[in-house]
Amino acid sequence: MDKQLAQLKFRDPARARALGEALNRVTQEIGRDPISVMHVCGSHEQAIARYGLRATFPRTLNVIMGPGCPVCITDVPEVDEGVALALAGVRVATYGDMLKVPGTKRSLADARADGGRIDIVYSIAQAVDLARDTDEEIVFFATGFETTAVATAAEILRGLPKNLSILSAHKYIPPVMEIVSEMPGSRVEGFLAAGHAATITGSAVFEPFAARHKLPVVVAGFEPLDILAGLLALLEQIRDRKHDVQNLFPRCVNREGNLVAQDKLWRVFEPQGGRWRGIAHIPNGNLRLREEFANVDARKRFKIDIKSLWEDAPSQLTQHCICGDIMSGIAAPKDCPLFGKACIPDSPVGACMVSSEGTCRIWHQYGGVPDLREEQR
Amino acid sequence: MKRNERVSMKHGAGGRAMRDLIERVFIAGAKAIPGVVGLAEMDDGAAIPMGDGFLVVTTDSHVVVPRFFPGGDIGRLAICGTVNDLAMMGATEPLALTCAAIIEEGFPFEELERIQRSMRQACDEAGCSVLTGDTKVMGKGEIDGVVLNTTGVAFTRTLVRDNGMKAGDRIIVTGPIADHGFAVLVARNDLKLEGDLRSDVAPLNELVRMILKRGGVTAMKDPTRGGVSSAIHEMASKSGVGVVLDEQAIPLRDEVRAAAEVLGIDPLHVANEGKALLGVRADAVDAVLDALRSHPLGREAAVIGTCTQSHPGRIRLHTGVGERLLAEPDGEPLPRIC
Amino acid sequence: MCLGVPGKILSISTEGDRADVDFFGVRREVRLDVVDEPVSVGDYVLNHVGFAIRRIPESEIGVTLELYEELIRRADENDLMTADVRGEMNAARKASDG
Numbered sequence: 036m037d038k039q040l041a042q043l044k045f046r047d048p049a050r051a052r053a054l055g056e057a058l059n060r061v062t063q064e065i066g067r068d069p070i071s072v073m074h075v076c077g078s079h080e081q082a083i084a085r086y087g088l089r090a091t092f093p094r095t096l097n098v099i100m101g102p103g104c105p106v107c108i109t110d111v112p113e114v115d116e117g118v119a120l121a122l123a124g125v126r127v128a129t130y131g132d133m134l135k136v137p138g139t140k141r142s143l144a145d146a147r148a149d150g151g152r153i154d155i156v157y158s159i160a161q162a163v164d165l166a167r168d169t170d171e172e173i174v175f176f177a178t179g180f181e182t183t184a185v186a187t188a189a190e191i192l193r194g195l196p197k198n199l200s201i202l203s204a205h206k207y208i209p210p211v212m213e214i215v216s217e218m219p220g221s222r223v224e225g226f227l228a229a230g231h232a233a234t235i236t237g238s239a240v241f242e243p244f245a246a247r248h249k250l251p252v253v254v255a256g257f258e259p260l261d262i263l264a265g266l267l268a269l270l271e272q273i274r275d276r277k278h279d280v281q282n283l284f285p286r287c288v289n290r291e292g293n294l295v296a297q298d299k300l301w302r303v304f305e306p307q308g309g310r311w312r313g314i315a316h317i318p319n320g321n322l323r324l325r326e327e328f329a330n331v332d333a334r335k336r337f338k339i340d341i342k343s344l345w346e347d348a349p350s351q352l353t354q355h356c357i358c359g360d361i362m363s364g365i366a367a368p369k370d371c372p373l374f375g376k377a378c379i380p381d382s383p384v385g386a387c388m389v390s391s392e393g394t395c396r397i398w399h400q401y402g403g404v405p406d407l408r409e410e411q412r
Numbered sequence: 413m414k415r416n417e418r419v420s421m422k423h424g425a426g427g428r429a430m431r432d433l434i435e436r437v438f439i440a441g442a443k444a445i446p447g448v449v450g451l452a453e454m455d456d457g458a459a460i461p462m463g464d465g466f467l468v469v470t471t472d473s474h475v476v477v478p479r480f481f482p483g484g485d486i487g488r489l490a491i492c493g494t495v496n497d498l499a500m501m502g503a504t505e506p507l508a509l510t511c512a513a514i515i516e517e518g519f520p521f522e523e524l525e526r527i528q529r530s531m532r533q534a535c536d537e538a539g540c541s542v543l544t545g546d547t548k549v550m551g552k553g554e555i556d557g558v559v560l561n562t563t564g565v566a567f568t569r570t571l572v573r574d575n576g577m578k579a580g581d582r583i584i585v586t587g588p589i590a591d592h593g594f595a596v597l598v599a600r601n602d603l604k605l606e607g608d609l610r611s612d613v614a615p616l617n618e619l620v621r622m623i624l625k626r627g628g629v630t631a632m633k634d635p636t637r638g639g640v641s642s643a644i645h646e647m648a649s650k651s652g653v654g655v656v657l658d659e660q661a662i663p664l665r666d667e668v669r670a671a672a673e674v675l676g677i678d679p680l681h682v683a684n685e686g687k688a689l690l691g692v693r694a695d696a697v698d699a700v701l702d703a704l705r706s707h708p709l710g711r712e713a714a715v716i717g718t719c720t721q722s723h724p725g726r727i728r729l730h731t732g733v734g735e736r737l738l739a740e741p742d743g744e745p746l747p748r749i750c
Numbered sequence: 751m752c753l754g755v756p757g758k759i760l761s762i763s764t765e766g767d768r769a770d771v772d773f774f775g776v777r778r779e780v781r782l783d784v785v786d787e788p789v790s791v792g793d794y795v796l797n798h799v800g801f802a803i804r805r806i807p808e809s810e811i812g813v814t815l816e817l818y819e820e821l822i823r824r825a826d827e828n829d830l831m832t833a834d835v836r837g838e839m840n841a842a843r844k845a846s847d848g
Contacts, residue, residue, distance in 0.1 A: 051733035057825030087734030131746030158800025189783035231754040259733040286810035293786040607776030670775025
């Protein structure tokens with residue numbers, strides 16, 4: 036089968052309509068309003084937004100965007116570390132998504148405007164190439180979930196050029212699902228798990244979670260049909276009061292995951308607790324370099340002074356941010372004291388305003404969530 | 413204005429930030445002249461009433477990395493950019509072009525000559541010439557290579573603006589989108605992508621002349637920086653209409669589609685240098701399409717949307733499996749990891 | 751998270767650590783350090799930030815689509831309302847398979 040044709044099959048409008056109809060029926064059978072489910076994946080939100088799937092969801096189905104964008108939940112002090120390094124004259128290489136994410140006073144884009152040298156790379160392999168071509172010190176500001184951390188780990192295990200070190204802001208998804216589902220008042224009845232992260236970890240990683248919280252988890256892919264089918268499977272489980280881990284993305288995910296990648300990931304990184312921007316302290320949510328790799332750890336190689344960036348005092352704003360509540364579906368942007376005032380797209384405070392698909396960003400841009408289901412065609 | 417606010421790259425990326433900067437800094441300090449389409453209109457150029465028509469003036473500065481890329485170079489870009497801005501106002505017969513070159517010390521003569529030959533070639537295609545110019549040299553490191561500024565002057569009796577669309581008008585794009593932006597991105601080679609991506613940089617004045625003869629064109633804009641999304645937002649909000657676009661009708665080359673998927677960049681946000689977006693009265697669509705498709709630069713033209721009375725200034729995009737509001741780009745498109 | 755892009759392996763480096771991958775119109779070198787199982791030319795792989803992270807067994811595409819059909823079938827039981835949609839879908843499938 037030609038692969039491109041296969042990809043188009045996963046975007047087939049007729050199949051999408053059939054899945055949409057089925058979704059409608061199952062929500063009616065459940066009968067509650069609203070039925071809230073959460074995805075924990077920026078790429079799910081990207082696909083839902085890009086293909087305009089929300090406009091086709093049943094009216095009573097509330098698909099909440101969870102803390103699934105690794106860039107948006109990179110915490111303020113972590114961004115500050117990158118900014119401080121760049122302003123101290125170190126070349127900082129990072130992924131394009133990170134450029135505009137705000138620190139206390141500056142984003143990396145601001146640091147660049149102030150003379151800092153920032154290189155946008157598509158892969159850590161490019162940062163290695165950059166380092167080989169120069170004697171300058173280069174820091175790779177490593178962001179992303181476990182899927183991306185695997186690439187960082189592989190490159191470290193191969194051996195980095197002497198002038199390249201790693202500033203890890205990598206995050207690990209499974210723990211945050213616990214935190215979100217334990218938030219008081221959370222109405223989340225099921226999770227759509229991120230397909231590509233599960234490619235690495237395997238679907239089994241979610242089994243203890245599903246059993247403990249009695250919440251269904253469905254691993255889904257990123258084409259429109261993948262998402263619609265994932266939601267349908269999730270709703271079937273909710274209707275039938277099941278809480279299984281179901282893998283609807285067998286072309287990329289199996290139960291045990293990618294063992295080669297897991298081995299490399301855990302040889303290099305260890306989980307540590309840390310704050311996720313605007314959400315909470317997440318136990319084991321951060322991936323930090325193990326002691327054996329101290330020699331390539333930018334935090335050990337450089338004395339990173341982020342306090343000098345704070346000018347007067349560290350920003351207290353994040354303490355008022357309610358992104359965690361918004362993401363867990365118990366509050367809306369209008370309930371936030373910062374929304375539209377201290378927190379706007381040009382100077383966002385919380386994760387929901389950083390991401391172009393974030394709930395707060397979309398509210399700000401369109402004056403509320405534009406419900407295309409209600410407007411006349 | 414916020415304290416310590418500075419110009420950043422997004423202010424040059426063709427989106428809302430750039431329009432804000434122009435409005436706040438340049439238009440605020442400019443004097444409007446009655447009857448003249450000037451800075452405040454933020455159209456592709458200015459139009460000054462003269463005799464039974466308008467004198468159209470436009471100017472554009474060009475920097476591009478790399479300077480040479482598949483399908484063109486900075487010289488071709490400098491000519492086509494200005495010729496197209498004139499054409500988008502309905503002025504398809506440039507009277508004169510000027511060119512100012514600011515050159516970095518140490519720049520190779522050979523490269524400069526190559527750029528000049530390419531400007532000449534583009535001028536021949538557009539039926540115009542550079543009549544006057546200026547040269548400045550700056551010290552090593554004070555400027556990156558070469559910057560070209562071109563100004564164009566032309567006369568027209570059929571002034572076309574970017575704000576004339578009415579509900580019911582159709583939106584036509586003159587060919588596949590996003591070729592230029594992806595060709596340059598890939599030619600930069602830091603993404604290590606390989607593929608047959610070519611810039612579409614071309615003078616559109618002849619094509620536009622042909623379609624204007626058919627009548628029924630209510631608005632025109634070339635979707636350069638910021639891509640189709642930025643251009644259509646501007647056209648819709650200035651015209652006071654909404655737009656419904658059919659994503660599947662928007663022509664896109666396979667290579668561009670592939671690059672867009674790999675990099676996670678929306679082709680609707682990516683620059684074109686040889687395409688136009690047209691608002692066309694419904695009864696004139698067939699005639700305009702005929703005219704477009706009879707010209708090599710318009711062979712793949714397509715109707716991609718309709719103007720509506722509802723949701724003025726907003727663009728609804730039908731994706732085939734759903735529907736969304738099209739977002740405006742807010743800065744240079746960058747490859748994503750998520 | 752994690753932009754994942756499928757592509758087809760065109761060639762593999764002699765050291766076996768890198769592959770040239772066709773992404774249906776553009777090509778790029780990807781690293782094979784962390785792919786889950788041995789790959790060969792012609793295989794499809796899922797890629798993220800320049801690294802292949804999974805060999806995609808071709809049969810799985812059909813498996814996934816069958817899974818979706820089954821989901822629709824289950825939801826459709828006793829529901830004639832969707833007969834027209836299913837008819838349309840079957841017609842579309844015939845057209846695309848034909």
